[in-house]
Amino acid sequence: xxxxxxxxxxxxxFLLLLAGLFLAWLAGCSTGAGGDGAGDRSAxxxxxxxxxxxxxxxxxxxxxxxxxxxxxxxxLLQQNLEVExxxxxxxxxxxEGLKSGYTGKGxxxxxxxxxxxxxxxxxxxxGALDYLPGDGDVIWWDYxxxxxxxxxxxxxxxxxxxxxxxxRGSNSxxxxxxxxxxxxxxxxxAAFLRENGVKQVEVLPYEETQAQNRSRMTIVVxxxxxxxxxxxxxxLQKNRDKSGWFAELASDAFYPLDMYGQRGERAGxxxxxxxxxxxxxxxxxxxxxxxxxxxxxxxxxxxLVIQRPEKLRSKIGALVVDKEVIALPLQQ
Numbered sequence: 001x002x003x004x005x006x007x008x009x010x011x012x013x014f015l016l017l018l019a020g021l022f023l024a025w026l027a028g029c030s031t032g033a034g035g036d037g038a039g040d041r042s043a044x045x046x047x048x049x050x051x052x053x054x055x056x057x058x059x060x061x062x063x064x065x066x067x068x069x070x071x072x073x074x075x076l077l078q079q080n081l082e083v084e085x086x087x088x089x090x091x092x093x094x095x096e097g098l099k100s101g102y103t104g105k106g107x108x109x110x111x112x113x114x115x116x117x118x119x120x121x122x123x124x125x126x127g128a129l130d131y132l133p134g135d136g137d138v139i140w141w142d143y144x145x146x147x148x149x150x151x152x153x154x155x156x157x158x159x160x161x162x163x164x165x166x167x168r169g170s171n172s173x174x175x176x177x178x179x180x181x182x183x184x185x186x187x188x189x190a191a192f193l194r195e196n197g198v199k200q201v202e203v204l205p206y207e208e209t210q211a212q213n214r215s216r217m218t219i220v221v222x223x224x225x226x227x228x229x230x231x232x233x234x235x236l237q238k239n240r241d242k243s244g245w246f247a248e249l250a251s252d253a254f255y256p257l258d259m260y261g262q263r264g265e266r267a268g269x270x271x272x273x274x275x276x277x278x279x280x281x282x283x284x285x286x287x288x289x290x291x292x293x294x295x296x297x298x299x300x301x302x303x304l305v306i307q308r309p310e311k312l313r314s315k316i317g318a319l320v321v322d323k324e325v326i327a328l329p330l331q332q
Contacts, residue, residue, distance in 0.1 A: 044068040045135030053143040056314035074128035111145040120161035125282020152244035153278035154286035157315040170284040173200030179222020214285040243277040246329035256330040270297035272320040
């Protein structure tokens with residue numbers, strides 16, 4: 001069994017127009033039934049409000065805000081930043097002067113840019129007017145292209161959320177599925193989560209059916225060579241436009257990808273990857289993956305998360321190479 005001694009010291013993110021309006025309406029406006037976020041709302045609370053652009057690459061504001069019991073995500077945004085709305089005030093058209101719309105000269109260079117928001121790292125399935133935050137929630141607005149760009153249903157950049165609060169008051173617990181030889185790393189990760197207030201954390205040996213048919217938020221901790229032969233994991237890689245994975249995982253190397261799927265530099269050795277996905281918008285049981293080319297890389301990833309969780313802040317996903325965190329998608 002692989003032993004990571006460093007972890008012992010460490011323990012203690014006309015049709016085209018109609019389609020565009022529909023997606024933007026889902027992501028930034030009033031589209032669904034109301035519901036509370038996790039946490040006690042009887043006297044309001046305190047939440048983090050983040051605003052970034054380009055998949056978290058540029059930070060615009062990262063602040064802590066107090067809210068009242070009746071405040072929505074839209075209220076908090078308007079109370080603290082310059083916001084322009086449309087369609088009766090339900091659709092966020094601009095934040096701090098960054099407007100939704102087309103950019104580029106046309107043709108292949110033209111891109112549609114919009115505002116999307118995540119609650120605790122989960123792409124919201126209801127609008128900003130309808131989401132009532134819970135105490136401790138992380139509300140993250142990001143301005144980025146969409147269309148031919150990968151859809152990102154879940155991100156790693158609010159860790160240890162969503163495992164603390166979940167989504168819209170739903171937190172059915174956290175399941176860590178441990179690959180062969182990874183039990184020690186998995187248990188240290190579980191201990192870290194528990195010590196930071198995460199409840200109902202269970203560690204079990206890896207079984208693909210539990211990763212695929214999730215009833216809980218799930219973290220898989222396993223070397224890539226134990227997963228790569230599976231049709232399930234192959235499917236997540238092949239369908240990056242839906243999984244939101246900006247990385248290519250091969251048997252001998254990992255490659256960061258830019259928003260258009262173009263490869264960056266090869267990462268070999270003990271390179272690791274931190275990725276998240278979900279079945280769509282508002283998936284309260286997202287799937288996270290801690291993987292590497294070898295077991296040493298697994299140890300390094302868990303060590304990083306325990307010792308420097310801020311390194312994941314406002315990242316969609318990440319590769320870890322020699323303790324360097326490479327944000328995904330790659331900015332080129």
